[in-house]
Amino acid sequence: MERKRALVTGACGFTGGHMIELLVKEGWEVVATDLKREEHKQYYCEEGELHPAYYEDIIEKLKVEFIPADLTKKETLIPLFEGRPPYDAIFHIASLYDYFALWEVLYKVNVIGAKNLAELAIEYKARRFIHWSTEGVYGEAKDGPIDEDHPFNPPNDYSRSKAEQEKVLWTLHKEKGLPLTVLRPAPIYGPRHRYGVYHILYGIRRIGTGVIISWYPKKKTLMFPSVHVIDLVRAALFCAEHDETIGKAYNVLSECITQTELLEFLYDALGIKKVVRIPVYWPIYKFFSKIAMKIITALDRKARKKGIRPKVDVPMAGYLTHQYWFSNKRLKDLGFEYIYEDPRKGLWDYITWCKERGWL
Amino acid sequence: MVQGKGVAVKVGLLDVPLIIVIGGICAYLYAKHLIKKNKDWYAFLILFFTVIFWLNIILSNSGVIPKPWFGILGTVRVHPLIGTFYVLSYPLWFSWGAERIFQIFGRSPEEEGVLWPFTLKERGEPFKPSWKS
Numbered sequence: 376m377e378r379k380r381a382l383v384t385g386a387c388g389f390t391g392g393h394m395i396e397l398l399v400k401e402g403w404e405v406v407a408t409d410l411k412r413e414e415h416k417q418y419y420c421e422e423g424e425l426h427p428a429y430y431e432d433i434i435e436k437l438k439v440e441f442i443p444a445d446l447t448k449k450e451t452l453i454p455l456f457e458g459r460p461p462y463d464a465i466f467h468i469a470s471l472y473d474y475f476a477l478w479e480v481l482y483k484v485n486v487i488g489a490k491n492l493a494e495l496a497i498e499y500k501a502r503r504f505i506h507w508s509t510e511g512v513y514g515e516a517k518d519g520p521i522d523e524d525h526p527f528n529p530p531n532d533y534s535r536s537k538a539e540q541e542k543v544l545w546t547l548h549k550e551k552g553l554p555l556t557v558l559r560p561a562p563i564y565g566p567r568h569r570y571g572v573y574h575i576l577y578g579i580r581r582i583g584t585g586v587i588i589s590w591y592p593k594k595k596t597l598m599f600p601s602v603h604v605i606d607l608v609r610a611a612l613f614c615a616e617h618d619e620t621i622g623k624a625y626n627v628l629s630e631c632i633t634q635t636e637l638l639e640f641l642y643d644a645l646g647i648k649k650v651v652r653i654p655v656y657w658p659i660y661k662f663f664s665k666i667a668m669k670i671i672t673a674l675d676r677k678a679r680k681k682g683i684r685p686k687v688d689v690p691m692a693g694y695l696t697h698q699y700w701f702s703n704k705r706l707k708d709l710g711f712e713y714i715y716e717d718p719r720k721g722l723w724d725y726i727t728w729c730k731e732r733g734w735l
Numbered sequence: 736m737v738q739g740k741g742v743a744v745k746v747g748l749l750d751v752p753l754i755i756v757i758g759g760i761c762a763y764l765y766a767k768h769l770i771k772k773n774k775d776w777y778a779f780l781i782l783f784f785t786v787i788f789w790l791n792i793i794l795s796n797s798g799v800i801p802k803p804w805f806g807i808l809g810t811v812r813v814h815p816l817i818g819t820f821y822v823l824s825y826p827l828w829f830s831w832g833a834e835r836i837f838q839i840f841g842r843s844p845e846e847e848g849v850l851w852p853f854t855l856k857e858r859g860e861p862f863k864p865s866w867k868s
Contacts, residue, residue, distance in 0.1 A: 581859055583846035584838045649837070670853055678855055687852050730866035 378404045381615075382455060382462045382501070384492065385409055385469030386441065389568050390507070392433035394466050394608045401612065405439040406462075408455055409469065414445060418471055418484060428569055446488025449495070456499040464503040464615040465496050470540075472570065474533050474688035475675075481536035489540045493547050493555075501554065503615050504544075508559045510600060510626060510701050512538040520598075520631065520702040523559070523624045530697070531690035541624075548622060556620045558611060561628035561701060564721065565604030566728045572601060573734075574691055576641065576726065580735050585642040585650035587635060588660060595657045598631040598700040603721035606713045613711050625706045629718040634694075640719045644726050645735065664695040744818035745795050745802060748809030750788060751821075751828050757784050758832030765833075766842050777833075785826045792822050 381398050385391040386407030398405050410418070415429050434441045444451040446469055471484040489506070496504050511534030512527045529535040541557060548555040564572035579585070590596070610627045614620040632640075642650050655663075671685070671692045678685040703713075715721030729735040747753070761780040769776035795803045795810075802810045813821065841848040844860040851859075 578852060580845070580862065581841070581847045581851040582849055583841045583843070584849065649834070649842075651838075674853065674855060681855070683855065685855060686857070727866055731864055733862045733864040735862055 378402055379463040380404045380406070380460065382406045382408065382465045384446070384465070384467050385507075386434060386439075387412075387415070387429045387431050388468065389428070389430070389565075389570075390563060390604055390607065391468045392430050392567060393565065393604045394468060394611060395433060395437055395439055397605075397608045397612060398466075399437050399439065403463075405437075406455060406459075407434050407439050407441045408444045408452075409441075410445055411443045414443075418473075418476070418480060428567070430567060446491055447483050449491040452491055452495055456495050459499075461500040461502060462496075463501075464505055465492070465501045466611055466615070467492055467504065467506045470507060470537070472533065474531060474690045475684050476533070478532045478536070481532055482539065485536040486539045486543055490543050490547070493544055493553050497547065497551050497553050503618075503621070504553055504555050505611050505615050506541075506544055506555060506557050507611075508541050508557050508624070509534060509537045510559050510561045510628065510699065512541065512559065513701070515697045516598075516700040517698070520700045521626075522702045523626055523705055530693060533690065554621050556614045556622075557624040558607070558614065559624055559626050559701075560607050561600035561602045561626070561699075563602055563604050563607055564725050566725065568604065568725070569734070571691075572722075573729075574687065576645065576729070576735055578687070579641055579645055579647060583647065583649075585638065585647045587638050587642075587650060587652045589635070589652065589654045590657045590660055591654060592657065597634045597694075597696075597698055599634050599637045599694075599718070600628045600631045600699050600701050601718045601722075602628045603715040603718070603725070606715050606721070609714070610706060610711055613706075613709075617709065620709070623705075625709075626701045626703050627706060628701055628703050629713055629715050629721065630703070631700055632718060637718075640722065641726075644723055661696055667695065668692050742815060743812035744792075744815050745810050745812055746792060746818050746821055747788075747803035748811050750792075750803070750808075750825065753808070754784065754788060754825050754828045755832035758829035759836040761829075762833035762836040763840055766837060766840060766846070767844055770843055781826055781829050781833075784829060788825050789822060792818075 381403045383391055383394050383398070383405055386395055387409040391409065395405055395407055412429055412431065442455055444455060446452065467489065469488065471481055493504060511531070512529050513521045513525050514528030514530045527538045529538045544553065544555055544557070547553040562571045606629065607627050610625070614625065671687055672689050674685045675689050726735060761784070765777045765780065791803050794800045837848070839848045839850060841859065845862050847859045
């Protein structure tokens with residue numbers, strides 16, 4: 376039987392590496408693409424403990440074909456397609472996921488880049504185009520968990536670029552038949568991850584004292600959405616193998632837990648023994664959160680002037696006061712089963728992985 | 736508070752604020768330097784300073800020295816019961832001061848306390864691998 380063929384973009388990123396590992400394990404023939412390491416630095420301000428990393432060793436270890444390309448330069452993408460049989464699936468993971476990046480750069484990489492790739496996917500008759508978006512396109516949940524039909528209201532430049540990116544791809548799907556499936560993952564974590572959820576864990580370890588705030592009135596509860604990278608890449612493969620997913624979008628996330636449940640778990644898992652519990656009336660909490668946001672925004676400005684980046688990007692601090700709550704029902708109704716239904720199980724595995732390597 | 740010469744004990748007026756400040760300084764030194772040498776340093780410091788403060792009270796009330804801290808930091812005479820509770824509470828005040836500093840600056844060289852998100856530079860030392868599954 377002929378092996379299925381996949382193209383994976385963003386192959387040297389955190390999720391891309393996991394996607395390749397899964398595809399190889401499942402017997403797929405993989406062509407991997409990403410920027411060259413030196414080009415990667417053009418888009419990311421700096422690499423380090425708290426920034427997206429570049430992992431070319433996964434590709435070397437798995438011995439998959441690697442063709443470097445830049446999504447923003449269409450001509451560099453042609454060698455991925457020319458003279459090759461059509462791909463059974465393109466997993467378009469590559470994206471500039473950086474809250475510190477400027478809008479022009481985000482637009483160029485995320486919107487123009489996706490358009491360039493999708494046009495070639497149509498021209499060279501790829502059978503499936505699995506695209507990575509984000510839950511961030513929806514913005515805040517006002518009444519209960521948000522499903523895939525919720526209108527877009529992106530709260531920051533990165534999410535706005537992903538919303539624009541989706542619009543372009545849906546247009547290509549409707550007008551030119553791009554066999555598109557969109558995944559909208561919640562914040563992703565898992566081995567090798569170090570931008571996003573990692574900030575929460577890293578911050579807790581650096582601060583060393585836990586704070587749990589009980590809000591009043593008691594019905595005020597903020598949720599924490601997340602997904603383990605293993606579940607995310609499994610969901611992508613599941614969609615690639617189910618043609619009924621063409622033309623649809625799917626939220627990909629574990630069951631949401633409350634921020635309080637998350638913190639109780641993290642303090643325990645990270646060995647934070649001193650935990651301060653503060654009961655606060657919600658408007659007062661919001662007032663102090665706004666002050667914190669102002670300080671973080673000022674630090675962001677100061678960092679930009681100095682040519683460095685702050686420890687916490689401003690949109691990340693939005694979790695202090697905004698409700699991000701999403702439904703994973705559509706994908707589950709299709710028969711997909713999560714390994715990490717409870718995020719605490721996945722976070723425990725991830726924290727253990729980090730502790731073994733001195734990351735936490 | 737007893738001001739006369741009846742049944743009363745002499746205690747240092749500024750003992751509590753002083754021991755809070757000392758607790759804070761010790762906490763900082765312990766978290767950033769001493770913990771690396773020996774984790775028991777904190778227990779030693781709290782014991783050492785508490786004993787000094789207690790000795791000061793014992794010596795002044797037994798007439799060896801005229802007043803706590805030779806009167807430099809102010810003295811009050813209080814009922815013996817109040818005085819006993821006051822003096823016994825010294826280690827608690829030391830811990831209270833230390834805990835505030837731990838929260839602000841962290842409890843170990845890797846930690847930076849609540850200041851962490853509000854500063855631009857990483858000051859904490861790298862984490863060490865701490866788990867084997």
